[in-house]
Amino acid sequence: MSIKTAIKDVTDRIAARSELSRRDYLDRLDKMAAQGVHRTALSCGNLAHGFAACGPSDKAALAGDTALNLGIITSYNDMLSAHQPYEDYPARIKAAAKEIGAVAQVAGGVPAMCDGVTQGQTGMDLSLFSRDVIAMAAAVGLSHNMFDAAVFLGICDKIVPGLAIAALTFGHIPAIFVPAGPMTTGLPNDEKSRIRQLFMEGKVGRAELLEAESKSYHGPGTCTFYGTANSNQMLMEIMGLHLPGASFVNPGTPLRDALTRAATHRALSITAQGNDYTPVGHVVDEKAIVNGLVGLLATGGSTNHTMHIIAIANAAGLRVTWDDMSALSDQVPLLARVYPNGLADVNHFHAAGGMGFLIRELLDAGYLHDDVSTVWGKGLEAYTREARYIDETLSFEPAPTTSGNPKVLTTAAEPFARTGGLKLLSGNLGKSVIKISAVKAENRLVEAPARIFHTQQGLIDAFKAGELTSDFIAVVRFQGPRAVGMPELHKLTPTLGILQDRGLKVALVTDGRMSGASGKVPAAIHMTPEAADGGPISKIREGDMLRLDAEAGTLTFLGDEHAFLARTPATENLEHEHFGMGRELFAGFRRLVGTADRGASVFA
Structure with a gap:
């Protein structure tokens, strides 16, 4: 699978522009990796503070030299639908870690605000800044230097970019992003928009508007339109920071739980103590960033990422510009129609073939770099699969070769538009x-x-x-x-x-x-x-x-x-x-x- 010349040219320009800053970043990363995790180098008082609240078996494990410790950074709160499912994730992750003789600890929590709640309110003025607050809060949690790897529990607008910045700041350790999934489909998006416009025209009242909004946003999980939250999930998967097929599996399902368990096991299998050391700072390079931009354009994703991807890339020593995005947009076809770019929601997109279908189409047509490192291994081809859970067994099967709904998800040969969104x-x-x-x-x-x-x-x-x-x-x-x-x-x-x-x-x-x-x-x-x-x-x-x-x-x-x-x-x-x-x-x-x-x- 050869990459298109125009895509390679943008990638090469980013690499050339970033040569010095990327080299400095990787040098810092490698020095941190060489120092290793300092649990055994901590004073007895330091270490005792670090595991004081653990049970006896975890204390014994962390007091030794070999047991792995997984840091959990969580954005859980129970007010916001997207983050409410994370309530029991730490317990699930700790149990999964114990299955393979490891320990997991919640390293810290980060704020998670909802632009849907603050839309048009004064609190919205904090929204963009919350991204950098999240990055700093996650850094505080990881600064104890107790962890061999980390999992990041975050899903919405500024949370994932902030967590990604923090993960790359600690780029010498492996990091896997663990989504919670979208809520099930509610009131159709076009009907919700119709009611909103009628309200603005004074043709329906607040009661009718609230009823429509409540039927749209009705349960645990992300909102189902293709805004920044779901663009985040696409981005993490196409950049190789999720498990394959993890982005759009609904909360509270056996498959969702199986993917969380597998993510825990995988994070602990790619640490410096194993044979497959995969620090996140090496996963996110110029090719991964370009893959993320291609995915954003091919799906008509969130405009917020014209800032977030630049900030994420900068944390990895990479210099990305709007001109890079514009050059890619002139080349990348639009393959998805998800509201507001169509009538479907992300559940329909997932059912039509989802990320596995999308990535395979873009890979086969030469729009994505396959020769990248991911948390799942070498090569993006592994992400042309979808996750399944049958007879209590998690498997990753090839994504369908035909779209389940060509009005929602199409091929590179017959795109909805010849250029990006x-x-x-x-x-x-x-x-x-x-x-x-x-x-x-x-x-x-x-x-x-x-x-x-x-x-x-x-x-x-x-x-x-x-x-x-x-x-x-x-x-x-x-x-x-x-x-x-x-x-x-x-x-x-x-x-x-x-x-x-x-x-x-x-x-x-x-x-x-x-x-x-x-x-x-x-x-x-x-x-x-x-x-x-x-x-x-x-x-x-x-x-x-x-x-x-x-x-x-x-x-x-x-x-x-x-x-x-x-x-x-x-x-x-x-x-x-x-x-x-x-x-x-x-x-x-x-x-x-x-x-x-x-x-x-x-x-x-």
Whole structure:
């Protein structure tokens, strides 16, 4: 299976750009590996603290030189559906470790917030920053240096990227990500969206809206649309950090439990004490990162990963850019139609052939690197399989060769689109990204006057007041990471969708984020430089003509460019946006955070 030249070229550019930083990273990793786990080097007092709460057999094992100890980093809480299933995972993992003479300990917990709960609320300003908090919290747990390997229990938007950053910071030990799976299918996504729009138009009340939402989000597991949470799972599997076929198995099933047990055994079999040492820092290289990007594009995944993958790669000494993503998007076909890019949910995707089918199609067509290390062994070909649990035996069988639903999952030979679902936009307004996989072709070009808003509520109020009756491009600024933490503006989706359905040409331009479920309205997001840094978005005035062309990859101010760029940037007093719901604690983050095209990270 030979890799396509265009894919190899991007991979080679990342490798060349990252030569020094990657070498430094691997040198640090190898020095840590050579030092080994220091349980036996700890003072008696140190070690006694480390196993004080263990049972007698675990204490005896950890006091010796050879017993393996598995660290568990968990994002469990019982308020959020995606993380509630993790409640009994530590007990299951400890039991599985004991089966092979090892010990497992919960090394630490990390916060897990839900963008669905905080959408449109002040707490959303903490959302993106929570990724880096999670990375630091996981690092604190692993810093005790008691562990030969680690398993990471996390699933949703910022949790998995944060855990991945932490895992790569401790890249000298093996790491396996253990998902909990999606909830079963509830109210169809198109019906949920219909009710939301009716509510915005005042045609149904709050009771009807809450009933629809409750039927959509109805049980344990991730939300079933293809947003950031489920893009996370795709990413971990295609990068070789899950077990094959693990991503989309529902919680509370025998197969889910069998995969968790197998992940425990596998993590303990690839430590430095064995013959198959697989430190995670060597698993995640430039080829694995490109595989992840290809998977994101081929499935129309979350726009949030245009930042998260950059931050994850950076933790491994790899320098990835939006230009890399754009170059891949021009080559990678769209093979999945999962809401908001279609009507199906991830359960339908999984039933149609899921990750095994997708990976085989992309591998056979030359879009993925097969010559990679994974937690399951050498080569990505092992991930062209699906997990099955029959007669109390876990097996990995070849994925179906024919899609179970060609409207949901198709072949590389007959893709839904010849190019990927994400695009880079550039022009005299700066750089931004757009998700076009759910945007109809006739809506991908919008040339219209700007309407300026400094909050998403301001746009919604204008809609309710009947002020939005002609074509416009909404500019919602001072939403970037330095300004307020870069909240998602998904609350705008129903409003803009209604206006588009009424026949208006509408688009969104913002230095904030949209949900991983960005939908049918063209939205240029993550605008860089942001308004708080005096970027061109801060110079747009009410009524300025703008042109967003998603096909051409451009976003421009139309008019005298020299005069435009000479304008004094608009300013906004944001002090009132920096207090309440914990936002005052993140002042340091707002000062340190980097730009969106560099991952919006406080670490680099």
